[in-house]
């Protein structure tokens with residue numbers, strides 16, 4: 001089965017706010033865009049993916065992700081992430097009613113195409129299925145086979161909500177790159193350890209340069225002060 005992925009992306013200026021202690025305001029939008037670019041590029045290279053629809057009203061992100069080959073779905077209804085995903089899935093299904101659709105977060109910079117294929121191929125056995133994130137609290141992917149509504153319930157603790165909604169929890173081995181979303185500095189380090197795509201690697205280098213602590217220039221070495229010739233006499237004894 002070949003899936004249409006629906007990838008939600010917040011306006012870059014507001015994205016990844018939980019990374020504010022790792023990346024300054026001036027660098028965070030670029031980092032969020034790099035995550036999305038690496039996520040979308042890997043998704044488009046996945047043999048189980050037919051196409052990718054990015055739900056975003058961000059003009060720069062729309063241009064950059066469109067250039068990679070994604071379809072851009074603008075005109076979010078408001079109401080946050082789940083409303084945006086339902087809007088994207090409806091746009092996909094209005095063109096192809098029988099499309100298998102899967103929501104995929106845009107913050108998976110280590111995503112590997114063959115690991116994504118393993119998850120999607122497994123999801124194809126169920127009406128609805130989801131993959132928990134690396135922290136085992138949230139969700140990185142929610143899939144709905146043809147004839148089934150997506151019914152997204154992303155957000156804090158979404159793993160429990162997706163499970164309660166009747167979606168099948170997937171647990172395939174060796175799909176860390178599909179589970180490693182990046183919300184915090186620790187997540188970013190974990191993603192870098194897995195190996196990120198080229199745009200995130202470049203953005204992380206920029207971040208590292210910014211974070212490098214100021215080191216004083218070495219001072220010229222002065223000769224040790226000579227003991228004064230007329231040092232006071234030591235104790236006589």
Ligand SMILES: Nc1nc2c(ncn2[C@@H]2O[C@H](COP(=O)(O)OP(=O)(O)OP(=O)(O)O)[C@@H](O)[C@H]2O)c(=O)[nH]1
Nearest residue numbers: 008009010015016017018055080081084105106107
């Ligand atoms: N289109 C759209 N995407 C959203 C919205 N809220 C979150 N997202 C996207 O949903 C995915 C998961 O969201 P989060 O991991 O919370 O990302 P985030 O909102 O940028 O991060 P924080 O600001 O730290 O909460 C990311 O790809 C976000 O860009 C929304 O209101 N609209």
Ligand SMILES: C=C(OP(=O)(O)O)C(=O)O
Nearest residue numbers: 138139154155156158183
């Ligand atoms: C939106 C989600 O991601 P995060 O936990 O990264 O906000 C989620 O897990 O449902």
